[in-house]
Amino acid sequence: MTQPIFLIGPRGCGKTTVGLELARLCQSDFVDTDHWLQTHAGQSIAEIVEQEGWESFRARETATLEAVAAGAGIIATGGGIILSAYNRQFMREKGIVIYLCAPVPVLVERLEASPEEGQRPTLTGKPISEEVSAVLAERDALYREAAHHVVDASLPPAKVVQNIVTALHLACAS
Ligand SMILES: Nc1ncnc2c1ncn2[C@@H]1O[C@H](COP(=O)(O)OP(=O)(O)O)[C@@H](O)[C@H]1O
Numbered sequence: 001m002t003q004p005i006f007l008i009g010p011r012g013c014g015k016t017t018v019g020l021e022l023a024r025l026c027q028s029d030f031v032d033t034d035h036w037l038q039t040h041a042g043q044s045i046a047e048i049v050e051q052e053g054w055e056s057f058r059a060r061e062t063a064t065l066e067a068v069a070a071g072a073g074i075i076a077t078g079g080g081i082i083l084s085a086y087n088r089q090f091m092r093e094k095g096i097v098i099y100l101c102a103p104v105p106v107l108v109e110r111l112e113a114s115p116e117e118g119q120r121p122t123l124t125g126k127p128i129s130e131e132v133s134a135v136l137a138e139r140d141a142l143y144r145e146a147a148h149h150v151v152d153a154s155l156p157p158a159k160v161v162q163n164i165v166t167a168l169h170l171a172c173a174s
């Protein structure tokens with residue numbers, strides 16, 4: 001692997017889970033932009049958003065993306081990374097971008113089981129089921145615009161990983 005692989009998609013599609021497993025299989029480095037950002041800030045995303053607002057978080061997210069993309073590993077991004085045209089173009093030019101695509105009911109079920117509110121403060125103030133539907137309707141076209149490949153993320157993690165390995169012709173164990 002000579003360039004980074006960016007995993008994009010909505011909250012709950014499995015970017016962090018699949019990214020970790022893919023990195024393990026391919027013996028690659030793994031970075032999660034949300035984890036990196038929170039560790040370096042010494043604050044959770046919920047705290048940053050509460051104290052400084054979403055715009056400040058988005059600026060930090062872009063700085064994080066630039067910082068972590070120097071290597072050639074697997075990069076799990078946050079669900080809103082594609083809101084910035086700069087980020088979309090940066091990822092496309094710098095590496096391979098994969099959209100983990102899953103339908104609303106699957107995302108809602110996962111997020112209700114594992115809300116991780118410190119990392120996922122509300123985006124709309126609506127209940128999860130309404131929020132996921134509204135946000136995906138706004139962002140699906142942006143995920144597709146940014147992506148080189150779209151994979152079905154409703155499958156079990158190991159299967160999603162395998163489909164990425166196949167789509168990218170990666171020389172990893174299977
Ligand atoms: N392919 C999958 N099948 C079943 N559950 C999954 C899958 N991918 C992720 N999950 C679960 O969904 C939740 C959110 O996953 P996560 O990797 O944090 O998503 P993201 O980083 O895209 O927001 C976690 O509880 C995780 O275990």
Ligand SMILES: O=C(O)C1=C[C@@H](OP(=O)(O)O)[C@@H](O)[C@H](O)C1
Nearest residue numbers: 010011034078079080119120121
């Ligand atoms: O969809 C979003 O706008 C966000 C998704 C979160 O990441 P995950 O997609 O890993 O949950 C995190 O970056 C932040 O709460 C914003």
Ligand SMILES: [Mg+2]
Nearest residue numbers: 015016076077
């Ligand atoms: Mg994540």
